[in-house]
Amino acid sequence: MTYKKKNQIKNGEKTRRDFLNILLSGGFIAWVGAVVYPLISYLRPPQVEVVKVNSVNIGKITDMDKDSGKIIKFGNDPVIVIKLSDGEFRAFSASCTHLDCIVQYRKDYGQIYCACHNGRYDLHGRNISGPPPAPLAKYEIAIKNDEVTVYKPSA
Amino acid sequence: MKETFNKKIYNALNERFQLDNLVSFLKHKSVPKYRNTIWYYFGGISLLLFIVQVATGILLIMYYKGSEDLAYESIKFINAKVSFGWLIRSIHSWSANLMILAVFVHMFSVYFLKAFRKPRELTWYTGVILLFLSMGFGFSGYLLPWDQLAFFATKVGTDIAGQLPFVGDFLLKLLRGGEDVTGATLSRFFGLHVALLPGVFVVFLSLHLIFIQRQGMSEPEDWKNKKESEKTTIPFFPNFTVHDLLIWLIVINILAILATFFPWELGPKADAFVSAPVGIKPEWYFLFMFQSLKYIPAKVWLIEGELLGILGFGLAGLLWVLVPFWDSKTPKGKRNKIINYVGIFAISFIIIFTILGYLLD
Structure with a gap:
């Protein structure tokens, strides 16, 4: 076997060394791929199936005081239910549209309030002051035989 | 162009961290070459497997839940739901066993080659501590899936510790977090396995490696009277390092084959009111x-x-x-x-x- 010296190799000619380099670096890249692909798939959390909730019963009309609000679990989502001073029920998504904090009903303001950054919504869920960029999503209320049920708004 | 760019980076770093010393150190470091050179690779293999343990362990923590109610279910979740979860867990378990094996081989080879003799006593002692810590890793990690085998293994293991004179009772309660193996034990073992042991291990591992770098490789006994010119050595860098890498590659392949074709099993969930299985x-x-x-x-x-x-x-x-x-x-x-x-x-x-x-x- 004779090896050509460096200066004897013509331009563009492939040498044994080039071949090995391609083989090794190709193999290395393939190996990295074989490690990185499972790694990234592993890190992506699998979809956890959540039982789909379409309605939640929150008890009798009399269970809630007038002029008060409470947070209920609607599947995985927090929902704020407000009983106005005239006895009317309203429900909104309780996740602030600003940065996802959970809002509360403030009797003293007569408004929905987000404590994180002083966001305020009126009692129709409209953002009226502070940073929230959008209104709270509305949920529907149905009252049957004095039982209050919160419904997901029909899309 | 590329050459000068690398050179520039090197010079900039060299100016700040005196890399020249390191480079000349690496150039002079050598490994004795004789019939027993093969044994010199087992420390490196142990190190590789430890790195695999750290990497896969970090991945497992992302889904593992260390509590009595959730531990077993979370392992099932990793095995069944997470993409390649079974593989990561299998690698972690296999690599743990191979690491203990490599550490044992490393220890016995150091022992028979008398590499523990002066001036390397402290390297030996730190190595022994690393062996015990590795076994501690094995023992504590074994409980974490919270299956029946794990439960009884921990019962027996902690019971043995409890039989020691004077300190036994204290040790037993310390390990179990109470009188019996319960969720409290699981919490303690989880903490040991992912926080305390890794921290202590890294300290002793660093000492162990620093000692080796400082003193160089141990030479065989009968080289004592040889002249420098009669000793056959190979440079640590790049020759020994390349061999090392090749062996690491082989070990990684063995590990991959074992983990893929013999995925680690998960027994039935631990239950304090079920008899120990026969042949445990x-x-x-x-x-x-x-x-x-x-x-x-x-x-x-x-x-x-x-x-x-x-x-x-x-x-x-x-x-x-x-x-x-x-x-x-x-x-x-x-x-x-x-x-x-x-x-x-x-x-x-x-x-x-x-x-x-x-x-x-």
């Missing part, structure tokens, strides 16, 4: 001790047999660890055959009792 055994690296305890009669004179066995192993272990102290011949350049006999006895004992443990119930 500890992990293989504890098996020789477990098996030999079975042969000791319940009472020897006035001492309980079990306790005698445990103390015996403790004493033997201590003598083994302290070998640099009682080996007075080797440092003087004489052959110390007793060392070899003791080592051969230890290996035969471990192998015979491990086999017995597997063959007999």
Whole structure:
């Protein structure tokens, strides 16, 4: 076997060394791929199936005081239910549209309030002051035989 | 263009961190080349497997839940739902076992090559501590899936610790977080496995590696009277490093094959009110001790047999660890055959009792 010296190799000619380099670096890249692909798939959390909730019963009309609000679990989502001073029920998504904090009903303001950054919504869920960029999503209320049920708004 | 760019970076770093010293150090570092050079790779293999353990362990923590109610379910979730979750768990379990094996081979080779002799006593001691920590990793990690085998292995293991005189009762409660193996034990073992042990391990591992870099590779006994020119060595960098990498590649392949084709199993969930399954055994690296305890009669004179066995192993272990102290011949350049006999006895004992443990119930 004779090896050509460096200066004897013509331009563009492939040498044994080039071949090995391609083989090794190709193999290395393939190996990295074989490690990185499972790694990234592993890190992506699998979809956890959540039982789909379409309605939640929150008890009798009399269970809630007038002029008060409470947070209920609607599947995985927090929902704020407000009983106005005239006895009317309203429900909104309780996740602030600003940065996802959970809002509360403030009797003293007569408004929905987000404590994180002083966001305020009126009692129709409209953002009226502070940073929230959008209104709270509305949920529907149905009252049957004095039982209050919160419904997901029909899309 | 590229060359000068790399050069520039090197110069900039060199100016700040004096890389030249490091480079000349690496250039001069060499490894003795003779018939036993093969054994010099096992420390590196152990290190590789430890790195694999850290990487896969971090991945497992992302889904594992260390509580009595959720641990088993979270492992099931990793096995069944997470993409490649079964693979990561299988690699972690296999790599743990291979690491213990590599550490044992490393220790015995260092022992027989008398690499523990002056000036390398501290490297030996830190190595022994690393072995014990590795076994601690194995023991604590074994409980985490919270399956039946794990539960009983931990019951038995902590019970043995509880039989030690004076400190036994305290140790038992300390390990279990109460009288029995419960969720409290799981929490403690989880903390040990992912926080305390890794922290302590890294400290001793760093010392171990610094000692080796500082003193260079141990040379065989009979090189003592050789002239420098008669010694055959290979440079640590790049020759030995390239060999090292090649061996790492082989080990990674073995690991991948084992983990893929023999995925680690998960038994039924631990239940404190279910009988121990027939033929239950500890992990293989504890098996020789477990098996030999079975042969000791319940009472020897006035001492309980079990306790005698445990103390015996403790004493033997201590003598083994302290070998640099009682080996007075080797440092003087004489052959110390007793060392070899003791080592051969230890290996035969471990192998015979491990086999017995597997063959007999």
